[in-house]
Amino acid sequence: MIYQPANYLDPLDWRILFGREAPVEIDVGCGKGNFLTWVAGTKPEHNFLGVDRQLVRLRKVDKKVKRAGLTNVRLLRLEFTYLIERLIPDASVAAYYIFFPDPWPKRRHAAKRLFQPAFVEQLRRTLAAHGAVNVATDNSPYFEQIVPLMTASVHFNAESPLSLPEEARTEFENIFLSKGDTIHRARWRKK
Ligand SMILES: C[S@@+](CC[C@H](N)C(=O)[O-])C[C@H]1O[C@@H](n2cnc3c(N)ncnc32)[C@H](O)[C@@H]1O
Numbered sequence: 001m002i003y004q005p006a007n008y009l010d011p012l013d014w015r016i017l018f019g020r021e022a023p024v025e026i027d028v029g030c031g032k033g034n035f036l037t038w039v040a041g042t043k044p045e046h047n048f049l050g051v052d053r054q055l056v057r058l059r060k061v062d063k064k065v066k067r068a069g070l071t072n073v074r075l076l077r078l079e080f081t082y083l084i085e086r087l088i089p090d091a092s093v094a095a096y097y098i099f100f101p102d103p104w105p106k107r108r109h110a111a112k113r114l115f116q117p118a119f120v121e122q123l124r125r126t127l128a129a130h131g132a133v134n135v136a137t138d139n140s141p142y143f144e145q146i147v148p149l150m151t152a153s154v155h156f157n158a159e160s161p162l163s164l165p166e167e168a169r170t171e172f173e174n175i176f177l178s179k180g181d182t183i184h185r186a187r188w189r190k191k
Helices: 014-018 034-042 055-067 080-087 107-112 117-126 140-152 171-178
Strands: 024-028 047-052 073-077 093-099 127-137 156-159 184-190
Touching: 014 047, 024 034, 034 047, 034 055, 034 073, 034 093, 047 055, 055 073, 080 117, 117 127, 117 140, 127 140, 140 156, 140 184
Parallel strands: 024 047, 024 093, 047 073, 093 127
Antiparallel strands: 127 184, 156 184
């Protein structure tokens, strides 16, 4: 279901959004939703939010979610930086999946990348204790920016990246793998 908050000023109430209390996991830039539908199907006891700025993509995900009969998924069309800064309550997220975030390869566009010091601080603020940040990207320069940013934060410990089966791959991952690109993966856990 593509969720429309009553307003875009008050923090979200996960219990109202999902109709139950359960750990909340967020797929940031969920794209066409292959990973989101897979992970939500494997963990019916968790709540999953898929966020993307593109409505056409979310409509496709919505169809996939309905076809799969998943009741633990909600979708939100919103700029993620606004969502995390303004609407996600403190210490309320069990995991973030940030798979193939837009790399903005041109130097003059680097400020548009999600990963910035202020974003890492919002990850810290919103994650529950022992919550995880999972990252995957094909873009080496972006990965080389993300790792020191996360490592510089005293609030996170690095862990082995998630090992996922083939059917969990995202649409972009399949494209990059078919081209023979290297995929960089990482995971950090809030202390
Ligand atoms: C490169 S695609 C990756 C999609 C998906 N994670 C995958 O791996 O197939 C990036 C996605 O993130 C979305 N996106 C990028 N920046 C965003 C932002 N700031 N807020 C919300 N969505 C964003 C784009 O619309 C796009 O669907």
